[in-house]
Amino acid sequence: MKKLVAVALMLVLALSAFAVAEEAQVTSYEDFVAAEVGQLVTVETYVQANQSWWQDTITLYTQSPEGAYFLYSMPCSEEDAAKLVPGTKIRVTGRKAEWSGEVEISFDEDDREVGESVFEILEAEPFIAEPEDVTGLLGTEELAAMMNRKVAFRGMTVEPSTIEGDDTQYAFLYNWDGSGQEGANNDLYFNVSKDGTTYTFTVESYLTGEGSDVYEAVKALNVGDVVDLEGFLYWYNGANPHITAVTAAE
Amino acid sequence: MTIREQGTGYRVQGKRRFPFPIYCLLLALLALTLTGCHGSRGRGGFEAPEAFDTSRQFEISFWAKNDTNKAQTNIYKKAISDFEALYPNIKVTLKLYTDYGRIYNDVITNISTDTTPNVCITYPDHIATYLTGSNVVVPLDGLMDDGRYGLGGSELRFDGPAKSELIPQFLKECAISGSTYALPYMRSTEALYINKTYVEAMGYELPDAVTWDFIWEVSEAAARKDADGVYAVNGQKVMIPFIYKSTDNMMIQMLRQLDAGYSTDAGEILLLNDTTRQLLFEIAKHAKSGAFSTFKISSYPANFLNAGQCVFAVDSTAGATWMGSDAPLLDISADSVVRFETAVRPVPQFDPAHPQMISQGPSVCVFNKKDPQEVLAAWLFAQYLLTNDVQIAYSQTEGYVPVTGKAQGDAAYQAYLNSDAGDALHYPVKLQAARLLLENTGNTFTTPVFNGSASLRDAAGALIESVCKAERKGTTVDDAYIEKLYARTMAQYHLDQIGAPAAGADARADLGPLPAGSVALLAALACVWAALGLMALRRRRMK
Structure with a gap:
């Protein structure tokens, strides 16, 4: 009996060690x-x-x-x-x-x-990341090191977006080429510039769809607005930030 | 990598690898639960009214899919506008989607709340699931043949095609259990887009019909790299010689070309067989060497092809405008694009003398409503989508082909097809892709449609994805692995629970005689109830 107990204890110890190692x-x-x-x-x-x-x-x-x-x-x-x-x-x-x-x-x-x-x-204290200002990294190789993080872009100017075959200048498009429409919960695409270079940002509709604050804020943008942006630094053949907040630049 | 600058376009990134197989399966199971109570929410079958009531106003909804292509959106809008001008008492509301999965999801949800659209772009596989509800989708055979409001009918206010002018093969694809539940809207197939420059640089001559042997041999050759990881064929550190966009199509076509089992028309599942096993071994071998990958693992084939990082890309003919150095639509920065000659061929074949390729593309179905007049209004609009104006315009947005002989033979369409203008509208790769299908319509096929066929299709693709991933992480793909994979696939896609009974009215109509045991049980229950009734009567009399 003692031997059996000893073997069982050994097994428990071994399993515990394995769990700790894991x-x-x-x-x-x-x-x-x-x-x-x-x-x-x-x-x-x-x-x-x-x-x-x-x-x-x-x-x-x-x-x-x-x-x-x-x-x-x-x-x-x-x-x-x-x-x-x-x-x-x-x-x-x-x-x-x-x-x-x-x-x-x-x-x-x-x-x-x-x-x-x-x-x-x-079990842990909650942690919410503060957005890190990466405006200065736009257009640099270093931006990739911030991939997936909560980031901020400050003082960006809204630039016109256009649709092929249409001369109208839009502040944003439903889908990348304007093929979407209001009410269809399409992604929003909008152009913003900094220091003469223009970038395309996205409101990802699965993340923040129609009715969300950021979706409605982007719909209310006008070309020439200067804004601060926050979002997650998603990547798709280059940086493709999923914007989660838009406010007028301070 | 730097942030993408203005000027390049995205397709549907973020929605890239929509977990369609899983939710599709579960929705199919949800639909099965609807089957259990069919009749409880169902309505009567549609009966066509004598005449269309033009004194009443109708508002119909049209759920459509576009390939995140603005031109397609505009064509839908113009079609609606033109139709409303012809029928001022019908207002059409367009709801746009960018993937079929979302449409399917929303239709299923709306079946249970009786708020389906009137007209919907869809796939027959999906209709098979919709049909598990009672009289949800209108069978179109009677409507098509109606002399007044049917195809080419006398009362139509537009020049639509006669039934005989629909490409028979495409119309046949819309039949489920002997009834036609949809009209074909556009058709495409898959094409093999080739960097011919690289193929020839490696010393190969590109044949008119590419075989699987050829594609594996050249892909292996292109996968060779030096000690620094630089590939000889492109001088880059990235090269995936062969990328397949839709692995479900890949498996389905391979099995068909080998005359191997996939499913029976009645829905018996044959996918997990020895031929499939051998194909998976072959595919895994090339995934291991780096000669082959898939969209789900690596990304859009077009991106790699255009960057000179892929030799063979298989994608839909409806994706042709993204393929090649001069592609009108680009998903990568212009400075990443490499110059090369693009060739378009049918998908690889085992027997090039008898090519076989899948037929795919959207169809349009009409949902049943309480008001037959509303259904008739929807039917008129569905038909309008087959007019030459709509068919030709939409087909020109991608490598689609019109579904009517009337449109295919139209002078304007022929001029488009044979144009050498070389501009975006007449992008040569797109025109080649369209011609490929037109020349091979007789070599196309579709898989049987039944409740659960969408799940089976997903399972077929998942097999390929699994062996590729396994090899990439060093797992040996051998018989033991395949056995485990088959068991997992069977369970995950509920392949043992789907099939057999065909979807649709026929399945519900003829369930055969009750088993003897059931008859005995029902008889016993009837006797018990009768005895209880007699006892109750007797007690009442005694009082």
Whole structure:
């Protein structure tokens, strides 16, 4: 009997050690940046915004004090999705991926057993990232290092957008080419300039759709307005910020 | 990388890899729950009125899809405006979508609240799911043949096509369980867009019909790089020789070309077979070497092709305006574009003497309403979308082809098709793509449509995505892996729960005789109720 108890205790100790070792495998942001695309990573990060939940997968903008992670299509029940409010700390396991320049974490069925969760909610003080002013990095290679973070662009001037075959100058377009329409919850595209260079920014309708403050604020823009912008530094063949706030420049 | 400057366009980034398979499946299951209570919310079948009531005002809704293409939006708007001028008592409200998944999602939601649109751009696969509700979609056979308001009817205020002028193959694709539930609106197929310059630079001669053997051989050759990671073919550090946009189409076409199982017309699932297994081994091998990737893993094939980072790109003919050095639509900065000669071929074949390629493209269905006059108004508008003005204009926005012989044979369309102007409207790659389908209409096919066929299609693509991802992360794709993959696919896509009974009215009409056990149970229940009734009567009399 004593032998059996001893064996059982050994097993418990071994399992505990294994669990601790597993926890110790959390990847730092620095290591995440250095990791190869396709590598399995476990990161601890804080939810900043929920882009969309679609039938058991969620897409999240997350950030820790060290850096930001875009979690694309993470398996998640609707019940759990409701718990992933901004500020929530999570530990998540997925694969580093890159899609049209966007470095993110994606999730493969192969990496888990059926029904196994890829994330857990951790007890911690909420963390909401302050937007970092990256206006000075526009047009530089350094901007990529800020990918997925909450960022701000200050003193941007709204420039006209045009539609092919139409001379009208618009302050924004529904869809990139103006092919959308009011009431269809299309993405909004608008041009802003700084120091003579014009950039195109987006209001991502899954993140902040029709009726949201930023969606309505962009619809109210006029060419020539000078504005401050906040958003997440998403990437698509170059920086493609998903704007979440627009205010008149101070 | 620097921020994208003004002047380049996006397609639907952010919506790029919409998790369509999963929600599509679940919506199909939702629809199955509707089947369980069909009749409870259903309405009577549509009966065409004698005449269209022009004394009443009708407001009909049209849910349409555009490829985030402003020209397409304008064509819809013009079609509505022209139609309303002909029928002042009908007002059409347009709701635009940029992907079929969203339309499908919203239709399913609105079936349960009885607020479907009147007319909707859709796919037959989706209609099969809509049909699990009772009399939700109007069968069009009677309407099409109506001498007054049918195709080419005497009372129409526009010059629409006669039924005989619809391309029979395209019309047939809209039949489900023997009834026609949609009109074809536009058709496309897939095309192989090739950097011919690179193929020839590697010492190969591009054949008129590209075989799978050829494409794998050249792709492997293009995947060779030096010790510094620089590819010989393009001198860059990025090269994905062969990228396939729609892996569900890829698997479906490969199986069809090999005459291997996918599904039966009745919905029996045959996908997870030995031929599929061999194809997955082959595909995995080329994913491992870096010769092959997919849209979901790597991004839009056009972006890589135009940047000189891809040799073979398979995408819809309806994506032709994005392909090539001079593509009118670009998703990458202009300074990333490499000069090369673009060739357009049918998708790779196993037997080039007998080419087979998928037929795809939007169709239009009419939803049933309480008021038959409202349905008739919607039918008139649906038909109007087949007029030459709409058909020709819309087909010119991309590598689509009109669905009527009337439009295809129109002098204006022929002039467009044969133009060598070379401008954006007459972009040569787009014209080649359209001609490819016109010349191969007889070689196109579609897969059987039944409740759950959309899920099966997703599963077919997911198999390819899975083996490619597995190889990329070092997992060996062997028999054991495939067994596990098949089991997971079966469970994830509920392949064991779909199929068999065909969708639509026929499926509901003929369920066959009740099993003997059920008859006995029902008889026993009837006897019990009768006995209870007798006892109640007896007690009442005793009182």
